Amino acid sequence: MYAMLKHLHMTLALLSIIGFILRGVLLATGSGLMQKKLLKIAPHIIDTILLITAIGLMVTINSYPFYNASWLSAKLIALIGYIGFGIIAFKAGRPIATRVVTFFAALGCVGYILAVAITKNPTLGL
Known part of the structure; x- marks a missing residue:
């Protein structure tokens, strides 16, 4: 269970970072793609699941901030x-x-x- 959560968490973190950088580039270039529904919704979905996996990992390893x-x-x-x-x-x-x-x-x-x-x-x- 731990390995699955960890790999999912790392994958989602990578997707979140790539998405953040992509949105920054699109914003800097004035691209109209920033208005696309997918680019507005996907980060929230990815980051929500990322947070859920982080909580799952904390519980699994019994370590808390x-x-x-x-x-x-x-x-x-x-x-x-x-x-x-x-x-x-x-x-x-x-x-x-x-x-x-x-x-x-x-x-x-x-x-x-x-x-x-x-x-x-x-x-x-x-």
């Missing part, structure tokens, strides 16, 4: 940062410089999440 797994706490905080930066990056009406900076800040959060997931160390060995 803010209780007994500092690395999960760090990932959760970085996830909140990613969501916040992503909202700002894709919010219409914001200055382009703000949108670009927050897009890359969101990607920075993703990079940190991936590094912590691999090392299980919130300080990344620093």
Whole structure:
């Protein structure tokens, strides 16, 4: 069960990241594809299932953020940062410089999440 959940979680995380980058590129190029229903709905479906698999993995390994797994706490905080930066990056009406900076800040959060997931160390060995 653990292996299946872990591989599904990693696959969904990859799809989520690719989708985020794709939407960023489409936004930057002014593509009308951003208005397609699939590009508006798919991220929510993928991210919801990603969250469900994350909860399943936590229960399976009996590790919980803010209780007994500092690395999960760090990932959760970085996830909140990613969501916040992503909202700002894709919010219409914001200055382009703000949108670009927050897009890359969101990607920075993703990079940190991936590094912590691999090392299980919130300080990344620093």
